[in-house]
Ligand SMILES: Nc1ncnc2c1ncn2[C@@H]1O[C@H](COP(=O)(O)OP(=O)(O)O)[C@@H](O)[C@H]1O
């Protein structure tokens with residue numbers, strides 16, 4: 001297990017790096033969400049973030065996804081320091097390079113499944129309309145959702161919605177997918193489907209997936225595991 | 240942009256009833272403002288049209304605005320003093336032929352000269368004081384509407400019949416004088432002369448109908464002992480918008496006070512302005528109220544769609560996009576309201592234009608004067624869009640600043 005990981009690390013460039021990453025909520029009694037996080041994630045890595053509830057897993061993910069800004073430390077994506085970027089520049093990076101999957105589906109309820117997947121593509125505007133439809137249909141078909149293209153999210157099961165969210169996260173072919181307990185609200189069959197679809201992305205598209213999970217069985221099947229306790233890295237199998 | 244509009248449209252569609260109410264609010268504001276503006280401008284135009292038909296566009300009088308002598312006035316104002324009479328008596332525009340000729344060179348329109356004076360009219364033992372106007376009838380008919388006001392006889396006859404007099408109908412009635420009868424006019428200096436009534440007129444203005452008479456200019460100059468003197472020149476312009484410039488230039492040239500119809504009716508013009516300001520204030524108030532409705536909807540949507548805002552932000556939509564979505568929601572309602580309002584305004588003003596009023600005192604049938612103008616629609620729409628855009632902007636800014644992390648945490 002260690003040998004292939006080491007090989008991949010040697011061959012791959014660092015995609016994401018956190019240096020002394022700290023987030024403290026300012027308040028009368030300041031709340032420390034995470035502190036002194038130092039991690040490096042390479043291309044095509046499948047990373048599990050584990051830890052007890054309240055250990056700062058979600059907080060770390062929001063920071064890595066540039067949704068929240070650190071109080072101290074920095075985040076580098078493709079060796080670009082994001083510390084001094086404006087909010088619209090961060091939005092641009094999210095649009096082009098990062099896909100999110102949350103514990104609950106977070107789809108736009110008024111739009112169809114196909115539209116939901118196409119919205120990031122339309123925003124990016126790189127593909128002509130026809131190719132957007134083809135690409136979105138392709139992504140949804142790969143995730144076994146070809147029958148539901150024109151349904152509304154409310155008409156789908158939890159596992160199906162979560163796979164739509166995965167398809168949407170993949171829409172602009174990001175370098176990085178951040179998933180916060182994507183299977184947390186699913187039964188074991190649906191969990192298996194979503195997990196496998198994420199694994200397939202890593203293998204076939206060399207996309208990096210960082211997924212928070214408290215399912216130890218799932219985590220054990222991922223090559224890289226980072227364990228958080230009280231907002232700090234307690235264990236990282238690459239260090 | 241299309242994408243943002245689509246997202247905005249789905250949000251608005253979800254609150255259909257509220258949207259309809261707000262749209263109607265805007266539509267009412269726009270519709271009423273259009274109908275009101277067309278009625279106001281219509282009545283204003285109607286009034287001005289009647290006014291400028293009745294009065295000279297520019298009137299030049301033998302008065303001076305300032306004591307400063309102009310070169311032109313030195314040329315034309317060759318006053319002769321004989322030392323026996325007070326100088327007021329010989330006031331007037333001397334050399335009218337030259338003055339008129341110099342104006343005809345450049346004024347586009349008709350000119351008429353007059354000499355006004357007071358006289359006492361005597362008929363069968365009764366005396367009444369009248370204002371006597373000496374005119375050249377053909378000129379006068381071109382600059383005034385006295386020709387239309389004639390009840391009996393013909394205005395031109397004051398020239399064709401020697402010492403012909405055209406008298407207000409009320410004055411004739413009071414004296415019991417009929418057409419063809421002879422009256423005596425006596426000037427303030429005691430000069431008396433006999434005139435024959437060749438016509439009567441009715442202007443509808445009581446002071447004129449009771450106390451005004453027209454006679455040939457030459458005859459009046461003799462009666463008032465002002466040979467070759469006139470005291471006013473009336474100008475009817477082909478293009479009335481030139482009135483102020485023509486008046487200013489004539490005044491510079493002749494040195495006499497020249498007053499345009501706009502200046503003469505300054506108070507009226509100001510009243511129209513005040514009326515328009517009041518009207519647009521009312522319209523503005525209606526649209527502000529409509530704006531509150533829009534503000535309310537958009538704020539509700541921002542609150543309701545907090546989760547969607549977080550999703551869009553996490554997908555990489557920048558704050559400016561989020562803000563635009565909600566401004567667009569305000570504008571979508573504003574545009575729909577403006578369109579419905581334009582139709583409403585057009586319908587309303589067409590309806591108003593079609594109503595006929597019958598006044599018992601008057602046999603004539605009157606319609607409301609409605610003026611249709613694209614600018615009314617334009618102004619109302621601009622106001623509506625401004626109001627709805629502002630109403631959307633405030634909640635939109637709030638939406639753009641929402642922290643997605645807080646919302647995502649709150650939802651899980
Ligand atoms: N806005 C907040 N105010 C106060 N405490 C917060 C806030 N957000 C998160 N926390 C706390 O920070 C800690 C880390 O939260 P989180 O990152 O969600 O942990 P995890 O995802 O590992 O369960 C938790 O103890 C949580 O209660």
Ligand SMILES: [Mg+2]
Nearest residue numbers: 057058059180
């Ligand atoms: Mg969490």
